[in-house]
Amino acid sequence: MSEPSTAGGVVARQCPVDTSLHSRLRSPDFAANPFTPLGELRERGPVHRCEPPGSSPIWLITRYAEGAAALLDRRLVKDPTAAGLPAGWQPGEGTSQLWSRDLASNDPPHHTRLRRLVARPFTPRRVESLRPGIEQAARDLRERMVKQDTFDLITDFAGGLTTATICDLLGIPAGDRELFQTWGDRFFTVTVPGQADNDLFVAITKYFARLIVRRREEPQDDLLSALIRDTGEDRLDGHELISMAASLLITGHEPGVRLIGNALYLLLRRPEQVQALQEDPTRIPATIREVLRFDSPALTSLVRFAAEDVELGDVVIRRGDAVLVSLVAANRDPARFADPDEFRPSRDTTGHLGFGLGIHFCIGAQLAQLEAEVALRELLPLLPHLRLAVPVDDLRWHPGLQMYGIRDLPVRMAGAESGTPG
Amino acid sequence: MSTRNEARGRQQVDAEQLRGWLVARAARYVRMDAADVDCDLALSQYGMDSVSAVAIAVDLEDTFGVVLDVDTLWKYPTVNQVVEMLLSLRPGVRDQREELR
């Protein structure tokens, strides 16, 4: 690591925890407990410089005020080209041609137009109309799951529910969902198109081209048909339709599963909360909001680039530098939420950053909360009878800086032999 | 991805058949009369967008047992160019983009 550099008269904060913040954030312990190291960083300062090999500096923001300010700052952009194409980044980083017109990697004015066109049919009414279908899927999954002696609340339940929900929204025919199973897990670990296996990318692109053509000829009452519909005004073109369909299918899956998984794991360890929710299920939505604050599945925001020099906290972020907001650290900032390390569903969670903030605020926020609500309603009666089927130390956590969450949650019914109490 | 049936790859098709099929499919996707499609004009000129272009490549795969890349219609923008390319794919040879799959 090099000498602390001077940026605009202030010393840039260098990896204060380790010799290399980068390696620290990549250690295996980090996945299971990012709160302690991120909390230490937050105490030391709001913004931390990290120098990954071969790339321009990345600044990690760990305090709420600076994090929220960064998410709202229009000078921090998604497209690295607008920031002078810093070292280590490609134009439209990780986006293949056909997938480049999504929401998450575009800036105004393109983003503004795309977001308007997608938001118009993506209404709360349309999302709420999916409830009966999600409930049915949850019932089916639970019934199938509990036939086994031990089962996994994440792979056997949360994963299937999240897939069914997004497929319902987009209008992916039930028969085609098996296709996603054969594409397998790999498919849903694609978060940036450029990281996709090429064959997977090709398969998804081909799949949606054909589905869109079918919906053009015979529209259905689904989001895809609504996005296609020619209203005579501005509408999505072919590239944009493929980008939207693929990104909506993929973007929401992983965090959606982690939200349900994190919520279930929290409740497994808090029988008194389960009881409170059973007595008053109207508390479920507030509980989910507190999970989003306390155990935010989105560990960090997506990456942004400084299109010009930006003063933030006690540093100056140079044009071309990358910025990541640690949503987990911001959501546990004691300056914003009192007793932040306490899980308290009754608290006011307004302003939590679990879904981001500003123009890129998660467009699937409502859908994600609906599927989590349905999941909890369905599984609450079961939870008091479930015990972890493996020792706590054997639980696996999602690696990387992007996502925080438990990866699998194997359980068995209490009374079934040789349980390790959860 | 699915593996292709070798027998289908060897299916013999002549240029006229291919051309007729392509014109009909393109006309359907851009909603025009097949009689008005000029086989030497880029299909994008008739308003064919990327969705239809990829869909035609997939339809070709299914109908003629070849494996094509998503950007086939960018590389071969006219009906006649696509026909020529397809005929040049020797029977039994899966395709020239093997490495991409």
Ligand code: HEM
């Ligand atoms: C618990 C589940 C979810 C969480 C925690 C979550 C979190 C987030 C966050 C933090 C962002 C902001 C990223 C940034 O600006 O850096 C975001 C954006 C986005 N999310 Fe989600 N998300 C979830 C579910 C979903 C679902 C179900 C969908 C799709 C239906 C979805 C689609 C999107 C899209 C398209 C964006 C980009 C929006 C834009 O740029 O305008 N998300 N999400």
